[in-house]
Amino acid sequence: MPELHLAVALDGAGAHPAAWREPGARPDELFTARYWADVVAEAETGLLDFVTFDDGLALQSASAAEPDTRTDHVRGRLDAVLTAARIAPLTRHIGLVPGVTVTHTEPFHLSKALATLDHVSRGRAGVHIQTSGLPHEARHFGRREFPVPVGELAGEAADHIEVIRRLWDSWEDDAEIRDTATGRFIDRDKLHYVDFKGPYFSVRGPSITPRPPQGQPLVTARAGTAAPRHALVDLVYITPRDADEVRAVTTLLTPPPGTRHVFADLTVFLDEDQRAADARRARLDAQAGAPYGTDSAVFTGTPGRLADLLQEWQQAGLSGFRLRPGVIAHDLPAITRGLVPELQRRSAFRRGYRADTLRGLLGLPRPANRYATGPAA
Amino acid sequence: MSTKPLKQIHLAAHFPGVNNTTVWSDPAAGSHIDFDSFVHFAQTAERAKFDFLFLAEGLRLREQGGKIYDLDVVGRPDTFTVLAALAAVTEHLGLTGTINSTFNEPYEVARQFASLDHLTGGRAAWNVVTSWDAFTGENFRRGGFLPRNERYTRAREFLETATELFDSWDGTEIAADPVTGVFLRDARAGAFAHHGRHFDIEGRFNVPRSPQGRPVVFQAGDSDEGREFAAARADAVFGRHATLQEGRAFYADVKGRLARHGRRHEDLKILPAATFVLGDTDAEARELAHEVRRLQVxxxxxxxxxxxxxxxxxxxxxxxxxxxxxxxxxxxxxxxxxxxxxxxxxxxxxxxxxxxxxxxxxxxxxxxxxxxxTARQTFVGSAATVAGAIDTLVQADAADGFILVPHLTPGGLDVFADTVVPLLQERGVFRTEYTGSTLREHLGLAVPQPVRPAGDRQPAAR
Incomplete structure (x- = not known):
């Protein structure tokens, strides 16, 4: 079996609503660069493929439909692209994948921001594409009436990805020539208009930012985000409950072999023995005042049992996992220092970084430029 | 005889731009995209104790005669993203970015600047610019353009709206007390509503108040409307008048408008852009300056x-x-x-x-x-001549300092840092160490108090 791939999802102090009250959670530092730098450094010591940074264009809410007035949960987030960029010079190998809402934002801005994240991280940028159908979030922009049909959100997301991908290719790799003999800085025949026209936006191009080091930074999304144009996404996240569901979903997705990844999202609470894990989870739930539930499966147990489960699900058709630490201060080190060594013992996970780019870590080639006409560089 | 105390000079470094001021044909010219170039440039500015680094922006590649203009440097990275990354390799340097108010929305830009201010520990600044051309609009959702007479009204409302968003948190909301379980003291933190001609938005802003309260705001326009906008709303002007006569006239005009807006003389800094060529002697510098002009044109x-x-x-x-x-x-x-x-x-x-x-x-x-x-270099001469010229202009109230635009990427600032800055320090008109940690502190600007509409506060238990 090939080695599996591991990412972690970072959101505030962790996935559990009471995570911020745990020892070591640093709740008063959640809006500092130092906190994020330390967390991503820990993920990098575990040789993880990438981290994602959760984000959104509205304040977090316990209600899916509207803002709440709770005061006992973490509220507020820093822009994920900028947080990733702030961490990029402090890390060397780990992929940096900010969450981005494409429903209200500009593909032109997003394309150059991600291209630049790829430049400042030297080829480690990705993006987690998200849509938002929330009427209260739309009122932060005041441009459109919500709700809109889900199909419309997916269509817009697909158009958005199409445009950012075209803009990344709008400069050929060798467009900058600095030819003193002719006085030309660029060969303008190697810059391309993208000329996208759609119902939500039209974009002329080219990008103002040269092609990023990876050619195409990694595009990730929940399954269905860009439906039915699934092939625009390099890596999809699914939320199966068990191995049978993994089999069912991965069969449906039929990823072209070697070109696309399917990761399962899994929330984890890890301790050295089962009893300690159960007790901690119960304590967190008591503190939150309600049993924890989320859209993904939740694992509570030991790193060894988690390794068993990951391998079982991998066999059912997955290439990797995005683990959501219940409590970052506790469960992230449990992943990097408990789960990872366990997987390494089983020869199921890398023992060192063997690539410099995020695509490289995931075994994905650097794509050819769709606009290139000359002999392949 | 009374002597006026010496004014302290403010200095900033403008990363070389995509126009013919930047000489790319020089063998010493490096990449304007590789992050290494930005690191070199920013660290030189910080070594020299500069107030801030400045990045320009353009949202469409220039065209001439229907073709992409290919004689100058072309292409640049995303402003916000580079500034955030530079925060990791500098400690004190202010980080100023030009961001267009026409092709953005206030909620998104406000959260980017508030985030940048958090991630830099209070070093963010925003140069607010407007545009109204359909040519650039072809890259954006709104597509169209603004009638010229609306660009300032939209820019002003954009900045007002962003300010309301920054001020929707006053900095006292976060308790983060694990014992009591209170994270937020105010259940309505971030609530805002703006119903205006250009923006009609409401809801909850999702970035808590940043270290500087709001980013430092720059304004660059030179028209009467631009000057009025600066006097009413800006913390600093990115000006274009760097000679004694023009500089003094501009300085007196803009600072003279402050009182009408209830602001003090020191609440707005005038910082013109300036280029320079240095030599061992004035004659050598003049010769070099001529060579540079031939390369630029x-x-x-x-x-x-x-x-x-x-x-x-x-x-x-x-x-x-x-x-x-x-x-x-x-x-x-x-x-x-x-x-x-x-x-x-x-x-x-x-x-x-x-x-x-x-x-x-x-x-x-x-x-x-x-x-x-076309513009010859602002300052040409030996280090002593240039230091003297800068000091004279600042003490004569032609400026509060300068935003220096070197013609070489990334090393164009090095010689200035090594030779002119020590002379300004000897004259006692430029800092030898940073005394503050935020850009507002470097520029001697007060931290703004949040302004919230009366009755906006809601009790937490609502």
Whole structure:
């Protein structure tokens, strides 16, 4: 079996609503660069493929439909692209994948921001594409009436990805020539208009930012985000409950072999023995005042049992996992220092970084430029 | 005899831009995209104790004659993303970015700047610019353009709205107390509502108040409206008048407007852009400056520049020959697109007449004429001469300091840092160490108090 791939999802102090009250959670530092730098450094010591940074264009809410007035949960987030960029010079190998809402934002801005994240991280940028159908979030922009049909959100997301991908290719790799003999800085025949026209936006191009080091930074999304144009996404996240569901979903997705990844999202609470894990989870739930539930499966147990489960699900058709630490201060080190060594013992996970780019870590080639006409560089 | 205390000079470093000021043909010229270049440039500025680094922005590649303009540096990274990354390799340097208010939305820009201010520990600044061209609009959702007379009203409302978003948190909301379980003291933190002509939005802003309260705000326009906007709302002006006479007139005019807006003289800093060429002696510097001008204005560049005024294809003309005998095509410039500079020629026919007269009187070719009429370097001389000139201008109230634009990426600032800065420090007019940690502290600006509409506060238990 090939080695599996591991990412972690970072959101505030962790996935559990009471995570911020745990020892070591640093709740008063959640809006500092130092906190994020330390967390991503820990993920990098575990040789993880990438981290994602959760984000959104509205304040977090316990209600899916509207803002709440709770005061006992973490509220507020820093822009994920900028947080990733702030961490990029402090890390060397780990992929940096900010969450981005494409429903209200500009593909032109997003394309150059991600291209630049790829430049400042030297080829480690990705993006987690998200849509938002929330009427209260739309009122932060005041441009459109919500709700809109889900199909419309997916269509817009697909158009958005199409445009950012075209803009990344709008400069050929060798467009900058600095030819003193002719006085030309660029060969303008190697810059391309993208000329996208759609119902939500039209974009002329080219990008103002040269092609990023990876050619195409990694595009990730929940399954269905860009439906039915699934092939625009390099890596999809699914939320199966068990191995049978993994089999069912991965069969449906039929990823072209070697070109696309399917990761399962899994929330984890890890301790050295089962009893300690159960007790901690119960304590967190008591503190939150309600049993924890989320859209993904939740694992509570030991790193060894988690390794068993990951391998079982991998066999059912997955290439990797995005683990959501219940409590970052506790469960992230449990992943990097408990789960990872366990997987390494089983020869199921890398023992060192063997690539410099995020695509490289995931075994994905650097794509050819769709606009290139000359002999392949 | 009373002596006025010496003014302290503010200095900033403008990363070389995508125009012909930047000399890319020099063997020492490096990448303007690789992050290493930005690191070198920022760390030089910080080593020299500069107030801040400045990044420009342009949202469409320039075109001339229907083709992408290829003679200057082309392409740049995303402003916000580079500034956030630079925060990791600097500790004190302010980080200023130009962000357009026409092709963005207040909620998104406010959260980007508030985030940047958190991630830099209070070093973020925003140069608010506007545009109204349909050419750039072709890259954005709103697509269209703004009538010229609306660009300032929209920019003003954009900034007002962003300010309301920054102020929707006052900095006291976060308790983060694990014992009591209270994270937020205010259940309605971030609530805002703006119902205006350009923006009609409401909800909850999702970035808590940042270290500087709000980013430092720059304004760059020179028109009467631009000056009024600056006097009313800006913390600093990115100006263009760097000579004694023009500088003093501009300085007096803009600072004179402050009182009408209830602001003090020191609440707004005037920082013109300035270029420089340094040599061991003044004579050597003058010679170097001339060489740099020749590199900046090649024969091809001179022809292209002339087209900005003539508004027609002049590719058949010899740059070493005389000016065109034909007159400029009147009306909106359709030859050069994506360039703010073409608008400085309000009366192209008069400009053409003036230049022909100048060329005939001095027997200048097209290239020589363009070199003569376009900006020569602001400061040319030995380090002592340049330090003296800068100090004189600041003490004479022609400026509060300068935003220096080197012509080389990324090393163009090095010699200034090594030779001029120590002389300014010896004169006692420039800091030898940073005394504050935020950009507001570097610039001597007060931390703004949040302004919230009366009755906006809601009890937590609502």
């Amino acid at each position: 090649s024969g091809q560049t001179a022809i292209k520049y002339l087209e900005h005024v003539w508004n027609r294809d002049l590719s058949g003309h010899d740059p070493d020959g005389p000016l065109p005998a034909t007159d400029p095509v009147p009306g909106e410039n359709t030859v050069a697109l994506g360039r703010a500079s073409v608008r400085q020629f309000r009366d192209p026919l008069a400009t053409a007449r003036e230049w022909r007269a100048l060329a005939e009187a001095k027997n200048l070719s097209i290239r020589e004429l363009v070199i003569a009429v």
